[in-house]
Amino acid sequence: MSKNRDLFNKHLLHPWGNLPELGEDESISVIVKGEGAYIYDEEGNKLLDGPAGMWCMQTGYGRKEIADAIAKQVMELGYATSFTVTNPVEAELAQRIASQTPGDLNRIFFTTGGSTAVDSALRLCQLANNIKGQPQRKHILTREKAYHGSTFLGASVTGKERDKSAMDVYQDYVHFLSVPCQYHHPDFDSEADFCDFLIQELEDKIAELGPENVMCMIAEPVLGSGGVVVPPADYNRRCCETVQKHGIYYIADEVVTAFGRLGHWFASEKVFNTSPDIITFAKGITSGYVPLGGYAVSDKFMEAISGDNAKGRIYSNGYTWSGAPVPCAAALASWDIIENEKILDNVHEVGPYFQEQLRTLKDIPLVGDVRGIGMMAAVEMTLQGHTGSREDLLAKDYAIGAMVDDYCHQFGLLVRPFINVCIMSPPLILTKAQVDDLVLAMRKALELTLNDLREQGIW
């Protein structure tokens, strides 16, 4: 075993680590280098980075501009605390973000990543209702299969079954609505009918809880790690308007969809015609090079809880690295690259090609659904040919994504397996030729997986 694998097995616990195999994973990839849209493992294998790290390497690997900006900032001002002072880099970054957010979302709060952004946004809503004399507004609406983070609050509003059951969460005030995925609701004739059902479900839930008791709805415009679920047309806008009409805040969690993934700095307004009260962001803001997250909140929201309305109150929430200059400098450098290299235009050009080419995989019987938008997509496998108990089917289902991923490695592609889904969110610099490589590797991997299933008598 390589030295790195040995050390991994002896000392590391990874996020979502597989506990029965703790200390015994002899095949984990050791990634040592990145360049453009590719990463390299220690055996020298070159892999197209299908998930762009973790939805975050917008401008790709090996960006000297970002390295230089970080180095310059370290020498000029390595740290400053936003608890008591400000610095020119956080100020400029906040101004740039405000210039791209919808409506009057002009006030920016910086955090250390997506989970802390979600946590901070939810805590801001709690504070706002307490200040406004509505402390009973505690209920939070979210969706099945949503992912909003790993802090206690972020995990509490996360709807992924396996994650919810593992550790204690804040249960009493959190309510899960249906995942807006039509593939999983074939009983509806049309997308419009399905959308009506979802909005009615939302209205019913608000009525059941009492509108005056509901604090907010939090929603990813496109569910990301829950399997890249693109909701029916108009769903996001209708959810937002439905809750706001009852004085309930709408938080769009754009940790994945912001900073170009759907071809815009933010997707809420430009793609989904939605005007949230708060937008959370992270990941792609620095192109993944250093951690940074935050939220943008509307002036209207803040007016109600500042000035004379907020006597004696403070927003007691923040992090040592909130607005720290080094990550903000990395974010400005990544922003400049996106602008200078017209990377949003690339997403508009290559994104539709990526979606169209991936959909050609639907002719493989193992493929149940291919879905996505912009530079995020998922291929969902189905065992519809398999006859077995539900438990048996589920167990097999759990392994398929990983089986496909293993074969993808052989063909120079990394994807992100999640149960029976392979998720892709490539760097935004992807070319059409790289899309062709990606789809070909996927096709070969899916066909070999299907062969294996046939040999095992499962298909």
Ligand code: PMP
């Ligand atoms: N929200 C969404 C939509 C996410 O996808 C993620 C991370 N995958 C988070 C929040 C949490 O972000 P982080 O891992 O930076 O804490």
